[in-house]
Amino acid sequence: MIGATTSGELRAHNRVRLLRAVHDCGATRTRSQLTRDLRLARGTASVLVAGLAEDELLHEEPAREHARGRPTQVPGPHPRGPLALAVDVREDAWELAACELGGRTETLDLRPHDGTPEGVLIPLGEAVAAHRRRLGHRVVGLGVAFAGPVRHGGLVDIAHLGWRSVDVPRLLGPDVPAPVVGNDTAFAALAEARRGRLQGVQVGLHLHVDFDLGGVLVVDGRPLGGASGAGAEFGHMPLTGGDRPCPCGAIGCWSMDVGTNALLRHVGLAHGGGKGRAQAERVLATSEEAVAANARALGRGIAALVNAHDPEVVTLSGHGVELRERAGKTLLAACEPRLMAIRRDHPPRIEGSALGWRGALVGAMESVFDAFLTPECVEMWRETGLTRVATRPSGRM
Amino acid sequence: MIGATTSGELRAHNRVRLLRAVHDCGATRTRSQLTRDLRLARGTASVLVAGLAEDELLHEEPAREHARGRPTQVPGPHPRGPLALAVDVREDAWELAACELGGRTETLDLRPHDGTPEGVLIPLGEAVAAHRRRLGHRVVGLGVAFAGPVRHGGLVDIAHLGWRSVDVPRLLGPDVPAPVVGNDTAFAALAEARRGRLQGVQVGLHLHVDFDLGGVLVVDGRPLGGASGAGAEFGHMPLTGGDRPCPCGAIGCWSMDVGTNALLRHVGLAHGGGKGRAQAERVLATSEEAVAANARALGRGIAALVNAHDPEVVTLSGHGVELRERAGKTLLAACEPRLMAIRRDHPPRIEGSALGWRGALVGAMESVFDAFLTPECVEMWRETGLTRVATRPSGRM
DNA sequence: GGCTTTTGTTCACGGCTAGAGCATAAACTG
DNA sequence: CAGTTTATGCTCTAGCCGTGAACAAAAGCC
Numbered sequence A, B: 001m002i003g004a005t006t007s008g009e010l011r012a013h014n015r016v017r018l019l020r021a022v023h024d025c026g027a028t029r030t031r032s033q034l035t036r037d038l039r040l041a042r043g044t045a046s047v048l049v050a051g052l053a054e055d056e057l058l059h060e061e062p063a064r065e066h067a068r069g070r071p072t073q074v075p076g077p078h079p080r081g082p083l084a085l086a087v088d089v090r091e092d093a094w095e096l097a098a099c100e101l102g103g104r105t106e107t108l109d110l111r112p113h114d115g116t117p118e119g120v121l122i123p124l125g126e127a128v129a130a131h132r133r134r135l136g137h138r139v140v141g142l143g144v145a146f147a148g149p150v151r152h153g154g155l156v157d158i159a160h161l162g163w164r165s166v167d168v169p170r171l172l173g174p175d176v177p178a179p180v181v182g183n184d185t186a187f188a189a190l191a192e193a194r195r196g197r198l199q200g201v202q203v204g205l206h207l208h209v210d211f212d213l214g215g216v217l218v219v220d221g222r223p224l225g226g227a228s229g230a231g232a233e234f235g236h237m238p239l240t241g242g243d244r245p246c247p248c249g250a251i252g253c254w255s256m257d258v259g260t261n262a263l264l265r266h267v268g269l270a271h272g273g274g275k276g277r278a279q280a281e282r283v284l285a286t287s288e289e290a291v292a293a294n295a296r297a298l299g300r301g302i303a304a305l306v307n308a309h310d311p312e313v314v315t316l317s318g319h320g321v322e323l324r325e326r327a328g329k330t331l332l333a334a335c336e337p338r339l340m341a342i343r344r345d346h347p348p349r350i351e352g353s354a355l356g357w358r359g360a361l362v363g364a365m366e367s368v369f370d371a372f373l374t375p376e377c378v379e380m381w382r383e384t385g386l387t388r389v390a391t392r393p394s395g396r397m
Numbered sequence C: 001g002g003c004t005t006t007t008g009t010t011c012a013c014g015g016c017t018a019g020a021g022c023a024t025a026a027a028c029t030g
Numbered sequence D: 001c002a003g004t005t006t007a008t009g010c011t012c013t014a015g016c017c018g019t020g021a022a023c024a025a026a027a028g029c030c
Helices: A007-024 A031-037 A042-054 A117-138 A168-172 A184-195 A260-266 A277-286 A288-309 A320-338 A356-372 A375-391 B007-024 B031-037 B042-054 B117-138 B168-172 B184-195 B260-266 B277-286 B288-309 B320-338 B356-372 B375-391
Strands: A058-062 A073-077 A083-089 A093-100 A105-112 A139-146 A155-158 A163-167 A179-183 A203-209 A213-219 A313-318 A349-352 B058-062 B073-077 B083-089 B093-100 B105-112 B139-146 B155-158 B163-167 B179-183 B203-209 B213-219 B313-318 B349-352
Touching: A007 A031, A007 A042, A007 A058, A007 A073, A007 A375, A007 B007, A031 A042, A031 A073, A042 A058, A042 A073, A083 A117, A083 A184, A083 A356, A093 A117, A093 A356, A105 A117, A105 A356, A117 A139, A117 A163, A117 A168, A139 A168, A139 A184, A139 A356, A163 A168, A168 A179, A179 A184, A179 A356, A184 A203, A184 A213, A184 A313, A184 A356, A203 A288, A203 A320, A213 A288, A260 A277, A260 A288, A277 A288, A288 A313, A288 A320, A313 A320, A313 A356, A320 A349, A356 A375, B007 B031, B007 B042, B007 B058, B007 B073, B007 B375, B031 B042, B031 B073, B042 B058, B042 B073, B083 B117, B083 B356, B093 B117, B093 B356, B105 B117, B105 B356, B117 B139, B117 B163, B117 B168, B139 B168, B139 B184, B139 B356, B163 B168, B168 B179, B179 B184, B179 B356, B184 B203, B184 B213, B184 B313, B184 B356, B203 B288, B203 B320, B213 B288, B260 B277, B260 B288, B277 B288, B288 B313, B288 B320, B313 B320, B313 B356, B320 B349, B356 B375
Parallel strands: A083 A139, A139 A179, A203 A313, A313 A349, B083 B139, B139 B179, B203 B313, B313 B349
Antiparallel strands: A058 A073, A083 A093, A093 A105, A155 A163, A203 A213, B058 B073, B083 B093, B093 B105, B155 B163, B203 B213
C-alpha cells in the first residue's frame, strides 16, 4: 500500500499497522498477540504502544483472561481517541452513528424523512454539525451511504426518488467534516469484507437487495469503486434478457427484476418513490410466486457475474438474505444452467450477509477509518494533539 | 504493496522500487531523474545503484544527451541480468520471446501448431527447456498466454479447440521454470496498463477481439484475475440478449456475437476450431454488414460494462482495433442508448490498443517481472549471485 | 582558461528495529 | 503459603538505513 522510504516513515508505517490491527480485530487481541502477529520485537511494540497511548490514539486495559505468565494488556480505543461519524440514508429514513477505533458504534440519531434532497440533507447536516461541535477534534471524518450511484465524491443520483446529481456535501452545509459519500451496496460490501463473510476472501461478489438491486465486486478486501466513484452498479446490466426501460436511463436492467419494486410490480401494486416497504414485506412473506420470480432473476444474474469474475463467495444482504432462505433452490436452478462448464465444478458459495441491514452503516464507518488510518493522517492527529496538549490549561507535562 | 517493518526490509524495498522504476520506464530515465522521482537522497541512490550493479541486476551507461553539469548515467539491464521468457499461444501458432529488465524483447522462436494440447505444448516445452539451458540462471520465470480461461495457475480450457482442463505445467515438462500461465486478454490488459493506453488509469476496461471476445477490468494497473485465476471472461456474460448456447456451456454469451467466429457465422461460412483466420480477414475487409453486426454487439456489451464498472477508458485490441476504425459510429450508436443517464454525460473514451497484437506477449513478460520484482525474489537473486561469484573460477574479486 | 552548473561520492548523524538481559506479575506446585 | 515456572513488559546496546552537507568530478558557458 505504501512506500516507506525513510526510517521516519518506517515508524509512521508501523504505528499505522498497529492501529489497523487493533481496529480490524475489534480491539480484542492482546498486546502480546499483536506483537507476534505483526512480527515486532517486544521492545518495538512497547515503544509503539507507549507512543500511541501518549497521542490518545490507544488505551490499554488489562486482559480479562490470563494464562500462566505475566498478564498482558489489551490495546483498545482511547476515551479521547478518534471517532468516525457514519450515516445510512435509506429511501425512507436515515440513521447517524458514532464509531470508535475497533468498530464499536453507538446510534446517535434515527429519523424518517420525506425523500427530497433538502428534506433529507438539511436536517441531517444540522444533526451532524451538532454532534461534531459536541465531540470536537475527536471526529476524524464522516461517511454517508446512499441507495444510488455516487459520482466524484458527492454527486448522488437516486433515480426512483428523483435525485439528479444532488450535491451532498453542499446541502449538508459547511459545519460538517468533508464527507466520504458512497453507495450503500459498496459500503455494505466493504463491511462484509472487513467484519463479515468476505473476510480474507480474495475475490467476492456482494449483492444488496432493497427496493432495487446493487452489486459490486470485492477484490482483496476492497469494493471496486469505478473511475468517478460510481461503480457498484451491477444492477444496471441487462442480465435477465428483459427490455423494460429502467429509471436509470438504460434498458432491461437486472435491477428491474430483483428487489421490492419488482415484487410489488409482480403482484400488480404501485411501486417506486421509496414507498411501500411494509407492503413489500407482506408480499415477500405471502406470495410464493413473486418471491420465486425474484429469485430466478437473481440467479440468472449471479450466473453471468460468476462467469465474468470468478468470485470465491457471493454474499447477499438486505432482502437477499430472505430470498436465499425462502427460494434458495429456485435461485440455484436459475443460476446453474447459465454457468460456464468450468465454473460448474466449483461454483462459489452463496451466503447471507453476516451484518444484515447494518452493512451500509458499518461500511461507511470503515471507509472513514480507511481514510484516517494512513501515515499522513495519523501523523497529523499527533501534531494537532501536541499543540492541543501544549495549549491546554491543565495539560499533562 | 508491502509492509516494510525493519530497516533491512527498508533497503530491500528501496532496491525493488528502483528496479521497478527502471523497468517501467523502459530503462530510459537517468539516475538523477530516478533519484528525484523516487525522492531519494543522492547518497542513497548511489549506494543502491552500486549494490544493484554489484549484484548484476543493473548496468549503468553514460547518458546520450547532456545538459550543463556533470554527465549522469542511465541504469539499464545488466548483460548478465535477469531474463523473462514469454510465450503467446494463439489458436494456430505460438511465439516464444526473451525479455530483459526494461522490456526489450527478442523473439526466440515462432511456430505454427496443430491445435492439440500435446501438439502445442510438448514442442513448446522442449524449445523453452533448450533456451533455458542456454541462458542458465538468468531466466527468472516463464509466462505463457492462452486464448482461454486459466484456472488454479495452469489448467487451461479452450472450448472451441476442445481443450478441457489441460494441465499446462505438466505437458510443458519438468525442464521448464514454473510458468505463470494466463489468459491472453488478461495479459494484453496488463501490457496495456504498463506500456499502453491504460497507463496511469485507475479503472479501465480492456477488450480483446480475436476468434471470440475476451474482456477484463483493469484496476490500479492490475487486471482482475478472479478467485481461481479465471476472471477476464466478460465475453461469457449474456449482454446482447441472444439465447444461442455457447461452447463454454452457458447461454447467450456476448462472445457468440463478437469476433471472427461471429463474422464467419454471419456470412454463412464454417467457423470454430481456430481455423479461418485468413477467410475472416477477408470478410472483415469486405462485408460491411457483418462488420456492423459485430460492432453493434460490441457496443451493446460495452454499454453494460460501463454501467456496471464506470471505467475511465475502454481499450480494444486484436480485431477490436479494426472494428473501431471501420464501424466506430455503429458501435457508439449501439452503446449510447444503453448507458445509464449519468454515464452519458462523460462516457469513457474508447481507444485502440497501443500494442496491437503483441499485448499478450508483453503482458506475459510483465507478469514474470511482477513476480520477480519483489523483495523476496530480488534478495534470493542476490544470495544465489553471491554463491555464484564465490564459486566462479574466474570470479571478480 | 576560469566560472558555473549539475551530478556522484563520502561520511558524520540521528532515527529505527532487533535482541539480550533484567524486572515483573501472575499461575502453578507441593 | 512460599517457591517455581512462565509469559510479558521494560531498558539498553548494536547494527543498519537514509539524510544532508561537504567535497570531488566532469561537463558546458563566457
